[in-house]
Amino acid sequence: MAPIDRCMxxxxxxxxxxxxRPSISSTIPRFLAPSLVQTRHASVVKIGRKKQVKKAKPLSxxxxxxxxxxxxxxQFTLCEALRILRAYEVGKPPGAVKYEMHxxxxxxxxxxxxxxxxxxxxxxxxxxxxxxxxPEGSDIANAAVAAGAKLVGEETLFQAIRDGNITFDRLICxxxxxxxxxxxxxxxxxxxxxxxxxxxxKTVVKDVAKAIRxxxxxxxxxxxxxxxxxxxxxxxxxxEQLKANIEAVMKKLRAQCAEISEENPKExxxxxxxxxxxxxxxxxxxxxxxxxxxxxxxLSGPM
Amino acid sequence: xxxxxxxxxxxxRALINLQTGPGAAIIPPNVTRVHMDFAVTCKGGHMGPxxxxxxxxxxxxxxxxxxxxxxxxxxxxxxxxxxxIYVRNPDVPEPSEPQSLQQPPSSHAGLSKAQxxxxxxxxxxxxxxxxxxxxxxEYFVAETRAQVLKPxxxxxxxxxxxxxxxxxxxxxRGVLDKLRAEKKREKDMLARARQxxxxxxx
Numbered sequence: 001m002a003p004i005d006r007c008m009x010x011x012x013x014x015x016x017x018x019x020x021r022p023s024i025s026s027t028i029p030r031f032l033a034p035s036l037v038q039t040r041h042a043s044v045v046k047i048g049r050k051k052q053v054k055k056a057k058p059l060s061x062x063x064x065x066x067x068x069x070x071x072x073x074x075q076f077t078l079c080e081a082l083r084i085l086r087a088y089e090v091g092k093p094p095g096a097v098k099y100e101m102h103x104x105x106x107x108x109x110x111x112x113x114x115x116x117x118x119x120x121x122x123x124x125x126x127x128x129x130x131x132x133x134x135p136e137g138s139d140i141a142n143a144a145v146a147a148g149a150k151l152v153g154e155e156t157l158f159q160a161i162r163d164g165n166i167t168f169d170r171l172i173c174x175x176x177x178x179x180x181x182x183x184x185x186x187x188x189x190x191x192x193x194x195x196x197x198x199x200x201x202k203t204v205v206k207d208v209a210k211a212i213r214x215x216x217x218x219x220x221x222x223x224x225x226x227x228x229x230x231x232x233x234x235x236x237x238x239x240e241q242l243k244a245n246i247e248a249v250m251k252k253l254r255a256q257c258a259e260i261s262e263e264n265p266k267e268x269x270x271x272x273x274x275x276x277x278x279x280x281x282x283x284x285x286x287x288x289x290x291x292x293x294x295x296x297x298x299l300s301g302p303m
Numbered sequence: 304x305x306x307x308x309x310x311x312x313x314x315x316r317a318l319i320n321l322q323t324g325p326g327a328a329i330i331p332p333n334v335t336r337v338h339m340d341f342a343v344t345c346k347g348g349h350m351g352p353x354x355x356x357x358x359x360x361x362x363x364x365x366x367x368x369x370x371x372x373x374x375x376x377x378x379x380x381x382x383x384x385x386x387x388i389y390v391r392n393p394d395v396p397e398p399s400e401p402q403s404l405q406q407p408p409s410s411h412a413g414l415s416k417a418q419x420x421x422x423x424x425x426x427x428x429x430x431x432x433x434x435x436x437x438x439x440x441e442y443f444v445a446e447t448r449a450q451v452l453k454p455x456x457x458x459x460x461x462x463x464x465x466x467x468x469x470x471x472x473x474x475x476r477g478v479l480d481k482l483r484a485e486k487k488r489e490k491d492m493l494a495r496a497r498q499x500x501x502x503x504x505x
Contacts, residue, residue: 066307073307074314087321087365091339091356091374094408236408279317280310298369302408 063226065106065269068282075284078246079292081273082239082299088278089235090303098124099233099242102272102280103253107226111264114256115222121244123217124231129167130212133157133181133197134174158184166195172211173197173204194220221249228253235275238300243287246271316465323458325440326362328449333391335424336371336406337363338417341384341431343376348433352384355436366452373406377413384431386439387417388447392425 068075076084089097105114131151134140141152151157151168154177160166171190173181181197190196197203205211221230232249233242250271257266274280288296339360341352356374364372391397407415420426427446431439444451454462 064304066304068307071307073311083365083368084318084321086368087361090360090364090372091409093411096411279314281314294368301369302371302373302406303364 059109061110062106062108065104068270073282075282077284077286077288077292078243078273079239079288079294079296079299081281081283082242083294084281085273085275085278086235086299086303089275092235092277092303094235094303097235097276098231099235099237100274100276101230101232101246101249102274103228103250103268104270104272105223105226105228105257106265106267106269107223108264109226112260113223114228114253114260114266116252116256117215117218117220118249118252119214119218120232121248122233122237122241124219124234130170130172130215131157131168132172132174132212133177135176140174140176154180158186161186161189164189168195170215171195171197171203172215175204175206178204232273235303239287239296240300246273246283312465312468315461319458319461319465321361321365323452323454323462324362325437326359327366327452327454328363328444329452330363330367330370330447330449333393334370334447335389335391336373338373338375338387338389338406339384339431340375340377340382340387340417342380342382343378343411344380347380347383348431349380349384351434351436351439352386352431355431355439359436359440371406373415374409375413375415375417376411379413385417386429386431386443388427388429388443389420389424390427390447392423395423397423 066073085099132141133154134152136153136156151160158181178197187196203211203215219230221228230249232245237245250268253268257268260266271283271285272280273283288294339352339356341356342349345353360372360374364370406418409415429439429442429446434442443449
């Protein structure tokens with residue numbers, strides 16, 4: 001059959017009249033008609049000014065950090081800051097407002113970044129929805145459900161993620177299922193959300209129940225653009241509770257900075273406390289001035 | 304990252320706005336708590352209380368951080384907005400041990416209704432329907448005998464310097480706008496000339 005088909009095709013091609021295109025080269029040889037081929041430049045007037053190309057200043061290797069003490073930049077004690085922030089958040093429902101902390105680091109633009117999670121003494125949010133990747137119907141799955149996992153499974157879970165049906169905030173993977181998870185190629189979907197389990201983030205684990213317990217009250221943080229930003233407390237927390245949270249985070253951050261600092265030294269530069277709607281207030285590291293008339297008791301309790 | 308000057312000037316404005324202005328007053332210690340009840344939207348005379356909460360209540364809270372000021376907002380605009388001030392009752396002797404307040408926190412879904420007063424408290428109520436926020440403040444100050452704070456000489460100086468800064472900013476903005484407009488005019492003229500005359504740059 002094939003040869004006949006080919007034959008027919010060539011016949012059909014012949015029967016179609018080819019469109020005739022006027023071409024210069026068919027009548028006059030190309031080298032005899034330079035005026036038609038070349039464009040003329042002599043008659044076009046050029047403006048004789050050269051474009052001045054401004055060289056963009058190269059970015060400095062470190063993030064810019066202003067000298068706070070030299071500028072005499074005002075910093076506040078925790079109680080002063082809380083007084084201002086609580087005034088800004090008066091009458092707001094406590095569920096809608098959180099305290100947040102920004103830690104500016106003295107650090108290079110490239111190099112390793114600080115990234116971890118911490119169990120705060122007074123958790124900001126404790127009702128995380130956790131999903132676990134583990135063999136379906138196994139003892140591990142049962143243990144995970146008993147520990148409070150919302151979703152459990154392998155292929156059903158992967159399918160739900162592919163469909164964009166992500167109803168959880170945390171994803172933990174059991175060691176046995178790690179290969180299956182990698183084969184499922186969900187990195188594109190989970191990666192940008194920060195949900196992809198990895199051994200480095202301690203979300204690929206042996207003991208799922210323990211991981212769920214650890215993860216339930218913990219909050220993640222990571223360094224972006226030279227700053228660590230995270231929610232640090234609820235509006236209902238007292239100054240002492242907030243102090244405990246801030247101290248815990250700062251202790252861990254300092255330890256991490258010291259650990260990392262072989263080639264890229266990192267250092268804490270400034271700590272800023274803020275709320276959802278309030279201004280950012282630079283903290284000076286003290287709890288309260290003894291001369292202040294405001295006591296921590298006045299700053300706790302209902303707003 | 305913004306420069307320190309920009310950050311500080313913004314915070315200065317926020318602070319002075321919190322410390323001085325209408326509502327900067329110290330409430331006497333016999334006021335135990337304040338409750339406001341009004342709708343989320345303004346319809347039906349609910350605008351005054353909303354403005355009072357947005358503009359004046361933060362100042363009262365700043366100067367009286369220990370007094371709970373509860374705001375309950377709901378969707379029933381037909382209910383007239385009401386302010387309840389809880390005051391310690393001088394006729395009833397103070398109990399030996401302090402009673403715990405059963406007051407739910409502020410809500411935007413009508414979940415924090417005004418609670419009945421404790422046996423040691425009495426209430427002062429104000430119907431805030433169709434009232435201006437300044438009227439509400441006047442009433443509040445008169446009823447509680449709050450001591451209105453006048454700005455101190457340092458604060459007056461601070462306000463003055465911020466005003467000067469704003470004036471200078473206005474002037475600088477004008478100068479820069481003119482400069483930018485002139486540059487744009489020249490650029491447009493050049494572009495038009497190029498289009499009309501067939502001049503090309505390269």
